[in-house]
Amino acid sequence: MDLGISGRWAIVCAASKGLGKGCAQALAAEGVNLVINARGEAALEATAAELRAAYPGITVHAVAGDITDPAVRDAVLGACPQVDILVNNAGGPPPGDFREWEEDAWLAAVRANMLTPIELMRRTVDGMAERGFGRVVNITSGAVKAPIDILGLSNGARSGLTGFVAGLARQQRLAARNVTINNLLPGAFDTDRLRKNFAIGAEKSGQSADALAQSRAKTIPSGRFGTAEEFGATCAFLCSVQAAYMTGQNVLLDGGAYPGTY
């Protein structure tokens, strides 16, 4: 299926690895020009080079820096001639016990997983509406629907974003101008982040990281973790012309792990 977005420009935040990279790859395969971002310059440049080599018809700009920093957001926006598509992403907050989190920990989580995507939307969605096309995809987490105890910072900050998006996406000045805003909720995906979590769990439990990963995979109806390619393909569909009537939704990609009917 031709997704009808060839020649568009997209910003994909936090895209040198993992789910953000999966989204950048899927958009590149559709002929979308990219501005990609991440903090580590070497991995970001390597991803940009990979995308340029695989998709010579597109332009890829790489802007290194922490997306929670206003100056980096300025640079990312400045590198994009016209923002047609915005994929919001950043690292997830650390796990822990809420008794140990003081105000600074909460402010960092809220800045990364709520205020940064809101700020990027504030600066792009009205331009999208003026031009009559816009797609925003926020990478959140399955923890928004089914909270995970030790990920309280994520549960809280991402729920704030989700509530805000529910209202914004339904503004007629956006929706009636072909601007859609949806959230993509990963369950367990095979990325560095998930592997690091198993490594931490292995240190604490004495079991190997592989054993922990295998027993976790068994709890998922699909019997495995998702791939960044699968995640990216869904992101690209949400950015397509075909998805124009889909807005304000929370799309769960979790191999059936969420146990509820709705």
Ligand SMILES: NC(=O)c1ccc[n+]([C@@H]2O[C@H](COP(=O)([O-])OP(=O)(O)OC[C@H]3O[C@@H](n4cnc5c(N)ncnc54)[C@H](OP(=O)(O)O)[C@@H]3O)[C@@H](O)[C@H]2O)c1
């Ligand atoms: N994988 C899962 O199973 C899963 C499940 C639920 C939710 N999530 C959430 O989905 C998001 C992506 O996860 P992932 O698994 O793809 O992680 P990952 O494999 O660790 O990749 C994270 C990417 O984001 C970049 N990044 C992190 N913090 C950044 C920042 N402040 N500014 C700019 N770039 C930043 C990283 O590069 P640098 O470190 O060089 O900046 C890297 O490119 C996270 O918020 C995570 O919590 C993931």
